[in-house]
Amino acid sequence: MYRALAYKEWLKIRWFTVGAVGIEILALLYIFTNLRAILEFNNVIAVWSSIVYKNYMFFNSVKYLPLAIGITISVAQYLPEVIDKKLKLTLHLPLEESRVLLFLNLFGTMILSVLNLLLVAVLIIGTSMVFPAEIVWAEFITLIPWVLAGYLGYFFTSSILIEPSWQRKTVMAIVGFFMINIYLVDAIYGAYIGIIIPLLIITLLYNYLHMLPGFRFKRGLK
Amino acid sequence: MIFSAKLSRYLIVLSIILVASVIFPEFYSMTFSHSFSSPHVYYSPVKKIFVKTVSYKREIKRLDSKGNEYTREEFERLTPLFSYRQLLYRNEMPDSIDGIPIDISLMRLNNIFITIKPTDVYRYTIPLNPLIESEPGRPDLQMPDDFFRITDKIEFIQCYSNKVKVKLSKLFNDALVNCGFNFPAKKFFGNPSTRKPFDEGFFIVDNNNNLFHMKRVKNKPYVKKVILPEGIKIEFIKVMEMNLKEFYGIVITEDNRLFLLMYDGYKFVELPSKGFDRKKMKLVFMGNQFYRIISFFAKNSVATFVTDRNYKLIAENMEKWKTDEDFAVGKIADFIFPFKLEFTDVYNKYVNFNFTFSNSSFWIINLLFLFLLLSYFKRKRKNFTVSQSVDLIIVLLTGFYGFIAVLLIKDDD
C-alpha cells in the first residue's frame, strides 16, 4: 500500500525533481567554470590564500539552493493536497493516519536527500581535484548547515500548508524564517563545526513538525 | 496520532521560545541600547603619568587620572613618541626625553603596536600555510608556489597541480623528525604575508605540546625546538616580524599568561597579565623607546600596565565605566528576559548556542506570567490537565517567552 502512496507522491513531484536536478547541474557548471576562470586568470597561490585567510568561498552561490529546493518540493507535494482539502482523501485511506503523514514526509525527505547528495557529492569531488583535503573538508563543513536548511524549509513549508488556521500558519512562517536563518548565518569556513551535531539532531526532530497541523486538519480544528 | 501531535506541539512551542529568546532581546537592544566606547590609555614619558582620551557625547576629551583636562596640542606634547608626526609638523618635538636625545628613525624603529583580539584566536582555521622563502636574495619577499600541511608527516602541495612535492616534503620531514617533532601538528603561528621586512617562518605546536620554529632557508629546512618554560601550554602566538628584532612575537598561554618570545636564545620574557582573560579581552601591546605599555580591554574596563625596556613593571592603571547593564535600560532587560540567545559571539568566529542568563530578578516576572496563565486556565475549566501543568512549568522556567508560546499554540485537547 505504501508503494502506491509513493507512486502518487512521485507523480506530483517528478517534474519538479527533474527541474531541481537541472538547476543543480546549471549551478555546478557555473561554479566550476567560474572557478576554472578564476584559477586561470589569477595567481593560483593568491586564490589559495584568499580561501585560507580571506574566507573566499567559490561555491557561495549554492548557499540558498537547498532551501529553495526544499520549499519547492514541499509545495509540489502538499499544495495539491491542501487545495480543496484533498488531503482528506489520503487520510481516509485504510492506513494509520500518523504513519501516512510520516510517510509523506519521509518520501519528500528521501527525494531531497538524493538531490542534496548529488549537489554535495559533485561539489566535493570537483573541489578535491583542484584543492587539498583541508579545503575540501572546510567546504564540506560549511555546506552542511546549508543542506540542513533545505530540510527545514521542507518541514516548515509542509507544516504551514497543512495547518488549517491562518493565525498558526503565520506564527509558523515567522518561526520558520528565524530558525532557518540560524542555519544560514554569514560566517567563515568551519564556523559551525561545534554545532553540527546539535543542528543535525534538531533537523531530525523537525520531521515531526507537520504532525500537529496534520492532527488539527483531521480534527477540523481552527 | 495523538502522541506525535503532542510531540509536534512541544517542538513548535520550544521553537517559539528559542526564536523569542533571540528576537525580543535583540529588538530591545536595537531600540534602547547605547554605545559606550572605551578610553584609550597612554603613559606620558614627559610627566610619568597616565593620560587617556575619552569619547564623551561625541566629543573627545583628554584627561589624566586626576581629572585634569588637556587640549589636543597639550596631549600631543605629553605623548611625543606616539604623536611625533603632529609635533614634528608644528616643530614642537622635544630634543630629548629623560636625558636621551631624540633620533626620529630610532624612535620609529622602536615604535610597536600589536593588537590581539579573541576573534583572532578563537576561530576555525584551515591547517594549510605557505612557507615563505626567508632568504630570497632579493629585497622583496615572495609567496612560494606551495602550501604545506603537517598531518602524519609534512607535505608541501604544489598549488598549480594540487600534487605533493615529494622531495621537498621529505627534506623537511626528516628535519622535523630529527628535531623530535611529534606528528600531527596541533597549531601553526606565522605571518603569511609578503608585506613585511623579512620572514621568520612558522612556530608550530606538535602533538606533545612542544614548540618548534620552522623556516625555509634557500629552500632548505631550518627547524629548531623551542624550550618552553615549565608548565606552559601555548594557546596562541602573534608573530610579528619587526626590524627591531627583539622578539618574534607575543605568546598567550592556556592559563592566561603572556610572554614575549625573544630572539635571544628563544627566551620567554613574561609580561604582566593580572586579570587577563584571553577569551574575552582584547590585548593591545604598545612599545616605544622607553616603555612597554600593555592594555587589556574588556567590555567595561581597560587595565593598563607599563614596564621599562627590561620588562620591570613601573605603573598600572585601571579604567572602568558603566554600560547598559548598570543603567535602567539593562536592569529592565534583566527583569523581562530570563535569558537571551545569540548564535554569534563578539569574542569568537564560531556559530554556537550562546545563552546569557539574567540575574535572579527575572523569577519575579516569570511568576507573574505563571499567575496570568493560571488564571486563564482556571477560566476555561476547573481542573488542570496534565498538558496544562506542563505548560505552567514551561512558563515558570521561561517566563515571557513560554507565555507567548503556550498561548499561541494552545493545546487542542
Next chain:
Amino acid sequence: MENVVEVKNLTHYYGNKKVHENLNFNIKNGSIFGLLGKNGTGKTTTINILNGFLKPTSGKCLIFGEDSYRISPKTKARIGFLIEGHIQYSFMNIIQIEKYYSKFYSNWKRDIYYELMSKLKVQENQKLSKMSCGQRSQVALGLLLAQDPDLLILDDYSMGLDAGYRRLFLDFLKEYGKGENKTIFITSHIIQDLDGFLDDCVILDYNGVVLQMPIEEFKTKFKMYRFNSDQQELISKDKVINNFEIIKNKITVYSFEDADKVQKHLRDKGMVFNNFQNIPMDLEDAFIGITGKY
C-alpha cells in the same frame, strides 16, 4: 450490526455559534438515508463529523461502533466517501487513479469502474483536471463503486452536475444499493431525484432538526391543502399548520393532520374559506412544505 451509524446527543459549536444541539438519529444496516436541508443548516458540519474530519463538541457519532473521528484502518476500508464537488486527485488520469486506489482495498472491483469509464468519452491518458465536472463525478463514483464499501457516504453528489450526469450517477447508485448489507448516506439539496430512492431521512433547518422519519411515512402523513380565503392575516404557523403560503386569496397550508382536523382548526380560528382541497405532493413538494421556500 443493526445500526451502521449512531448519532447520540450530538452537539456542536463553531466558536460561540451553535450548529447542533442534541442531534439524534440512527442509520440502519442496508438502508438509504438522506440528510436534507438548505445550505447553512448544518449539513456540512454533520457530514464532516460523519466522515471523521470534525470532532464534535460533545455527544457521539459512531460508525460500525467506532468514534467517527478515529476510525481504525480496517473499518476505514469498509467506508467509501465522496467529498462535496467530487474532489479527487486531478493530476492523475483514469488509468493511474484506478491503479493507485486498487492497491488499498482487497475487494477492489475494477470491472465496474471500467464499465462506468466506457460510458465517458475520455482518453486513457486524460488527466482529471482536463475533464468536465460531470466526467470527474463519474470517475469519483467509479472509484467508490470499485471499492465496494459497506457504507457509502456521499456529500452532495449532485453538485455541479447537469440532469444527465445526475441520473447516471443515481442509476449506478441504485444498482449498488440493492446489494446485501450496503448502506448509503446521502446529502443533497436537489430533492426530486431522491424520490423513490431514500428509505429514511433527517431534515434540518436553521433551528435544528425539523423532521426525522422514514420517507414513506413522511410522504403519507404530510399533506398539502389549498383553499381560498380573504382572511390571510389569521393564518400563522402553529401546532397544526407547519407552513403556509399566500398568493392573493389562494392559501396553501402544510400539515401532518388530516383534512377534517385542519378544517376544524381553521374554523376555530374564525376563518371563512372555500374550495378546500387536498393536493398530492412529491418528495420535493413535501420538503419545501416543511422547510419553507426561503
